[in-house]
Amino acid sequence: MTEKRFTQDHEWVELSGDIATIGISNFAQDQLGDIVSIEFPEINSKFKQKDAMAIVDSVKASSDIYCPMDGTIIEVNENLEEHPELINKSPYDQGWMLKLKVSNISQFENLMTQQRYEKFVGEAKG
Amino acid sequence: MRTPFFENHVKLGAKIVDFHGWNMPLQYSGILDEQKAVRSNVGLFDISHMGRFRITGETSEDCIQNLITNDISEITENQAIYSPMCNEKGGIIDDVIVSKISQDEFLIVVNSSNIKKDFEWIQRHLDGNKLKDETQKVALLALQGPKAQAIIEKQTSEITKLKPFHFMKAKLYGQDCVISRTGYTGEDGFEIFFDSSNSILWEKLLSDGQIFGIKPAGLGARDVLRLEAGMMLYGNDIDEGVTPLEAPLKWTVKFEKNFIGKNALEKNNPQKRLVGFEIVGSKRVARLNDQIIYEGKNVGRVTSGTFSPTLAKSIGFCYVPPYMQFGQDIQILIGGKNYDAKLRSTRFYKK
Structure with missing residues (x-):
């Protein structure tokens, strides 16, 4: 299994070469509750680490999704536009949000490991 | 403060939130799941905080x-x-x-x-x-949805004769209750008043409701349901800065009798009007105080917004200038970006 790293804003990242797949953690989806929409950035748009790049709306709240590493958007999970509930049901798999061509791979090492993230949110499930 | 059913909510795994000083369930299985249960079957709400x-x-x-x-x-x-x-x-x-x-x-x-x-x-x-x-002395539960009557009918067949906005005394599971055919969901249903020292009713209604697909429902689902049904939420949609003539409550103002505020309302020249809106081409949800934009100008504000599962659209209420009519195209500024929307009646859902 590919290693997941986490941000303090509850995004997860999986790295394959210089391509990062990004989503939000199980803790984040549970906090947001039923997600009803996601708004993606344009393909090819560039973001720095911690830039807001997407927005999810749940019934109760809106939440920015922050870019975990510097890079360029190369793909978005269009399936989520019709089925945003997949973010709740399958946050680490079918609920992935974006793919990023990263420009600074070393930033990955500074993100939290799963173990550290679980400690960070203070819950048993990641 | 806690209602007599607080422990029941915790046992059911509810997310508890502070609501005007009360520890109330926001949701159990999920807002959309609970909303669906109320529209298609039946839901049970603890509203003892009222x-x-x-x-x-x-x-x-x-x-x-x-x-x-x-x-x-x-x-x-x-x-x-x-x-x-x-x-x-x-x-x-x-x-x-x-x-x-x-x-x-x-x-x-x-x-x-x-x-x-x-x-x-x-x-x-x-x-x-x-x-x-008598807030502390009387417990209050709401049983709402098309199957609500079937559950009560097992206890008292008289319930089938109870008309909307009428109430009756009845015994439910041996407990003296007052049952009124009222609610805040746009569905048929009941609000049940009884002595708060006896809290068995919550569990009894849930277990008897199993075969009808009952779900406990929290404040989150209640808010979606009341918005779809066009009902006002005090503090968001209406307050002391609003008259009933500006809110869609003109039907409740009877000028042929006397009441406090009558003189002012007779002279009231509404400066704003509360209407419904739906967002077009996006499912982003508008929130309290998001601006209403018309011809590039800020002409009003959102008072309530949610996602309506019934319509599969983002909906809400807003104040706009009184000359604006249903069908008017406007924009709503959400998170720094304008979204197209259309004004419409607050009655998004009619049974």
Whole structure:
């Protein structure tokens, strides 16, 4: 299994070469509750680490999704536009949000490991 | 504060939130799942946080007639009526449901956020009648949805004869209750009043409701349901800075009788108007105080917004200038970006 790293804003990242797949953690989806929409950035748009790049709306709240590493958007999970509930049901798999061509791979090492993230949110499930 | 059912909510795994000083369930299985249960089957809500006042006395009906804009003389015993209660300027102090128990006894259900304010206001206009706050003494559950009657019918067959906005005394599971055919969801359903020292009713209704697909439902689902049904939320959609003529509550103002605020409302030239909106081409949800944009200008604000599962659209209420009509195209500024929307009636959902 590919290693997941986490941000303090509850995004997860999986790295394959210089391509990062990004989503939000199980803790984040549970906090947001039923997600009803996601708004993606344009393909090819560039973001720095911690830039807001997407927005999810749940019934109760809106939440920015922050870019975990510097890079360029190369793909978005269009399936989520019709089925945003997949973010709740399958946050680490079918609920992935974006793919990023990263420009600074070393930033990955500074993100939290799963173990550290679980400690960070203070819950048993990641 | 905790209602008599707090432990039941915790046991069911509810997410608990602070709501005007009460620890209330926001959701159990999920807002959309609970909303669906109420629209297609039945849901059970703990609404014991709502304020309940009893007014007694020989002239209690006159006292209530003076306090509310709607006409209490239109109802007889065992009936209830919805009404705003206004200040001298016509601003809405609260929106309440008054039940007529007898000629000299009335029960008023008020919003939990307004219990203290309403009590003081009513006390100032009692005119020799008696006012008692029974919020802690009386528990209140709402059983809402097309299958609600089937559950109650097993206990009392008389329920099938109960008309909307009427109430009756009945025994449920051996417990003395008052059941009224009222609610805040746009579905058929009941609100059940009983002595708060006995809390078995929550579990009994849930277990008897199993075969009808009952789900416990929290404040989150309640908010979606009331918005779809076009019902106002005090503190968001209406408050003392709004008159019933600006809110879609004109039907509750009866100028042929006297009431506090009548003079002001007769002269009221509405400066704004509360209408519904739906967002077009996006499912982003508008939130409280998001701006309404028309021809590049800020012309109003959102008071409530949500995602409507029934319509599969992002909907809400907003204040706009009074000249704006249903069907008007506008934009809503959400998170720094304009989204296309259309004004429409607040009644998004009709049974």
